[in-house]
Amino acid sequence: MIFTAPRYRFTVRPMREAAAPESRPYHHGDLRRALIDAARRLLEQEGPTALSLRAVAREAGVSPAAPYHHFKDKGELLDAVAHEGWEMLNQALTAARAKGANLHDKMAGLGVAYVLFARDNPSLYRVMYDGSRDKEDLPTQMRMKDDSAYCQVRDTLVEAGADPTDEIALELATTAAWCAAHGLAEMASFKSFDHLKDAVGGEEAFFHGVFEHMKVFAKVQPD
Amino acid sequence: MIFTAPRYRFTVRPMREAAAPESRPYHHGDLRRALIDAARRLLEQEGPTALSLRAVAREAGVSPAAPYHHFKDKGELLDAVAHEGWEMLNQALTAARAKGANLHDKMAGLGVAYVLFARDNPSLYRVMYDGSRDKEDLPTQMRMKDDSAYCQVRDTLVEAGADPTDEIALELATTAAWCAAHGLAEMASFKSFDHLKDAVGGEEAFFHGVFEHMKVFAKVQPD
């Protein structure tokens, strides 16, 4: 497996506020960290289109060229931001894990948690998938680590009764769940569905309703 | 319903080749059309990142300011390109419609057709959804017109036996199918799934397999 050690110890920490500019010495101390925080701040406040490398440098109070000593290019900064996003998603799914009695309820619960994360962090979610699309893959972090969101979905399936010896079926089911959640996460922000949300009694009910109706793809119709 | 008449008669026509630049008179004749074609050509050949307004103008053999007499800004050009994409998707689903005996087979067939469209027109598909995300909605064209992809999914559900009087369930099921297909369309290009594709015997089998396993969300497990 090709995976070089990360250059810095990774934890998702709360974003620091921007330091008062006049207090900064010539050498910043931890500009890398400050740049990631500045990027996330801009992302939250101004949205993904406002996130230019120069704007991030401005927000961090350094010159436009400074970031290039910590990131090869803009993409590498965005990768670092996305990395934190994936870690946050892992944590969100961990928190929501394993509620519900049967397979359906467990999976729907996990799916709703996923969609809620995307709803609450729309810009971050977008950066996460834009980066993946560019690389034509999800980050290694998502597929290999034990607490990765992908592995949690798979483990939940097993807990809920899926046959762990049929590896292919298990991976297909995990992929199916992931696709359903991601698809809904992207649709959920579209205004066309507002009337449906109202009709079923709110956003979360809408999410549950959509997952419920994934049954149209089931070979034998339940109910 | 808010929907102004389109400014030009719409059909999805094959892209014209770039005209020999020296043969072009000062007034182009149909620069709007030529710009859309140039944009789609660039999109196919160079990918979405290469698609700048200036590059499109260059490709069409015209000055950088010329497009602004036919499109308010870059976004409006991309909207026009996306519009053609949605029409193509409609046609693709129409062609694939209603094959299969039961609900599961019909829906899986439609879903696979959707995913194949995204696989075969990756850059166009991206432009279609980027535009939708910016506007926070799918184009009106997708939801209202009778032959729209969305309506076709819904009609297929009814044909396959869904209760047409339960409007909410019908819309939820249509949405679920759409989410599943869009989710898989985005995942399908990720390399992590290559081994799964091989394991199940090819890409289309993989698509069918994933749709099949959407059953993990069904309340009663079939099989």
Add this chain to the structure above:
DNA sequence: TTTTTCATTTGAACGATGCTTAGATAGCAC
């Protein structure tokens, strides 16, 4: 035909972006 009109197209410009290079600064080992 000649003249007028006016949408179309051009060229030049503005501010902003990603990125590179050369040089200034200062923390740190000696």
Add this chain to the structure above:
DNA sequence: GTGCTATCTAAGCATCGTTCAAATGAAAAA
């Protein structure tokens, strides 16, 4: 203190989206 070296700045390049005045020429008006 003296260097060494990572860090940061200043300036510059090519490109981008967009605007605006001026040029063009097709088509209507005379």
